[in-house]
Amino acid sequence: MKLLDIAEVVEASGVPASTLRYYEEQGLVLSAARHGLRRQYLPGVVLQLGLINMGKAAGFSLAEIGAMFGGDGRPELPRDDLHRRADALQAQVRQLEALADALRHVADCPAPSHLECPKFQRLMRVSTEAARRRTKRNGGPKAPASSRT
Structure with missing residues (x-):
């Protein structure tokens, strides 16, 4: 499976790299690997970021959004x-x-x-x-x- 470089995720999702790193610190997304110092992500992270954006637009807090993801990163929507x-x-x-x-x-x-x-x-x-x-x-x-x- 091809991993996406952080720049590719930024381009595909419209989420700035700094926000992507913050979401990772908060446990909302996970990087799959590193290529040098650059984070690499599974392709599903773009869909996950879309869900985060939709949740924020709907007024959910990041903590509420984080609770919507199961341990495997799949959404468990209440x-x-x-x-x-x-x-x-x-x-x-x-x-x-x-x-x-x-x-x-x-x-x-x-x-x-x-x-x-x-x-x-x-x-x-x-x-x-x-x-x-x-x-x-x-x-x-x-x-x-x-x-x-």
Whole structure:
């Protein structure tokens, strides 16, 4: 089986060499050999890096992603967790679509002042209520980052 040089893995995956080395330190990928000082990888590492990228894009932490790989490097995907994450992403999509619609309305609103626009006032109330629900769900208000010790 032909091993891939680190440069070939970088080219095929789009993952920088420094990130590839970091993933190796974290146990997410394994090099199969060395050619001089250059790491060599099995061809399957490119697919593994694709899974890592997808997991990161979906909001999984590297620790969560690492737990998805078995001892042999094959993914053992927790389907229930994936369903929950997909549901959360779908909810986020709906929120972002609503926000985009609100911004379009604000940009195109014919009212002399946005504060005089009934639809804008309703959008502000909805936004405030959503923020209250998020705060309550997340355990109450948090101090600004600059005031935390």
